[in-house]
Amino acid sequence: MSTAKVIVITSGKGGVGKTTTTANLGMALASMGEKVALLDADIGLRNLDLVLGLENRIVYDIVDVVEGRCKLRQAVIKDKRMQNLGLLPAAQTRDKSAVTPEQMIQLVADLQEEGYTFILIDCPAGIEQGFKNATAGANQAIVVTNPEVSSVRDADRIVGLLEAQDIQDPLLIVNRLRPKMVKNNEMLGVEDVQEVLGNSVKLLGIVPDDESIITSTNKGEPASLTEGSKAGQAYRNIARRLRGEEVPFMNLEEETSFLGKLKKFFVAG
Amino acid sequence: MFPSFLEKLLGKSDTSAKSVAKDRLRLVLMHDRADIPAPMMEEMRKELLTVLSKYVEIDEAALEVSLDRADDTVALMANIPIRRVRPEKVEAPAVEAEAGAAAK
Numbered sequence: 001m002s003t004a005k006v007i008v009i010t011s012g013k014g015g016v017g018k019t020t021t022t023a024n025l026g027m028a029l030a031s032m033g034e035k036v037a038l039l040d041a042d043i044g045l046r047n048l049d050l051v052l053g054l055e056n057r058i059v060y061d062i063v064d065v066v067e068g069r070c071k072l073r074q075a076v077i078k079d080k081r082m083q084n085l086g087l088l089p090a091a092q093t094r095d096k097s098a099v100t101p102e103q104m105i106q107l108v109a110d111l112q113e114e115g116y117t118f119i120l121i122d123c124p125a126g127i128e129q130g131f132k133n134a135t136a137g138a139n140q141a142i143v144v145t146n147p148e149v150s151s152v153r154d155a156d157r158i159v160g161l162l163e164a165q166d167i168q169d170p171l172l173i174v175n176r177l178r179p180k181m182v183k184n185n186e187m188l189g190v191e192d193v194q195e196v197l198g199n200s201v202k203l204l205g206i207v208p209d210d211e212s213i214i215t216s217t218n219k220g221e222p223a224s225l226t227e228g229s230k231a232g233q234a235y236r237n238i239a240r241r242l243r244g245e246e247v248p249f250m251n252l253e254e255e256t257s258f259l260g261k262l263k264k265f266f267v268a269g
Numbered sequence: 270m271f272p273s274f275l276e277k278l279l280g281k282s283d284t285s286a287k288s289v290a291k292d293r294l295r296l297v298l299m300h301d302r303a304d305i306p307a308p309m310m311e312e313m314r315k316e317l318l319t320v321l322s323k324y325v326e327i328d329e330a331a332l333e334v335s336l337d338r339a340d341d342t343v344a345l346m347a348n349i350p351i352r353r354v355r356p357e358k359v360e361a362p363a364v365e366a367e368a369g370a371a372a373k
Contacts, residue, residue, distance in 0.1 A: 185285035
């Protein structure tokens with residue numbers, strides 16, 4: 001009956017940009033007219049609210065819903081900037097065992113009942129209970145990795161574990177790419193990451209390392225809302241792909257400004 | 270293209286941070302992926318024993334199956350001490366029968 005896309009955003013390793021990715025894709029999808037629910041499954045280490053700038057509006061959380069202290073609708077925070085974006089925050093004072101996989105499946109079903117077309121689940125780092133909870137209700141997965149050995153190794157492990165959870169064909173986002181370093185053979189390129197991971201994952205997007213992510217996170221305004229941000233553009237492209245559009249990958253190689261080119265010319269000379 | 274040709278000429282191509290990272294990742298993933306869970310290993314050991322017992326009598330207690338990881342390969346190593354070769358192939362899964370008899 002329901003056709004909502006329920007996507008878990010995961011990585012294995014911590015600090016690769018899962019929460020940032022969830023926030024930015026949620027904002028971008030909502031701005032394109034989708035009704036989006038963001039579900040923070042990182043119980044005990046709540047952060048998605050902060051990245052979205054919604055931390056002061058939390059009344060109830062996911063554990064309150066599961067334990068029947070409030071209705072689902074009461075706990076979901078509606079974003080004032082983006083009416084069709086809702087956040088179900090994680091509990092901060094509980095731990096991963098406060099929610100079971102069965103309860104997560106029920107929550108996702110209830111969110112679908114509410115008419116959400118995209119449900120994005122922000123998965124905690126690690127491969128234990130929190131991972132099992134976050135993946136339980138999902139029918140698709142996005143694996144976020146950085147072009148760096150330890151996060152790629154963890155991504156490979158996660159792909160195997162997703163298969164065991166019956167989530168096939170995960171999509172890959174290579175986050176924090178530094179084109180210049182790749183060009184100078186100092187960093188793994190997207191092709192390298194893909195080659196190493198094999199064809200078990202399909203590339204969904206490439207997000208450049210971008211200072212605007214830091215400033216936008218500081219302000220609680222996801223970069224995908226900002227026109228000039230390269231990372232924001234990358235996230236908007238990914239959102240369009242998730243909606244089924246064919247969008248070519250961004251060219252991250254070019255030196256954009258004339259001044260930059262001139263400077264490069266003189267420095268090189 | 271030209272710089273990479275030069276690099277090859279100078280023998281520098283595979284010492285870049287990028288290719289070192291790639292090589293190390295390839296290797297470590299090969300090892301990670303070849304990690305066989307203990308229950309599966311045990312099942313494999315039993316099945317191997319069943320098949321081999323058709324032809325040879327095996328010192329079951331001394332049978333060892335393990336994954337061996339050398340520099341750039343992963344191999345399944347089996348150490349199978351043979352008591353004697355059976356004069357004729359035995360059709361039935363002799364292992365369980367023998368083990369049962371031994372228990373009595």
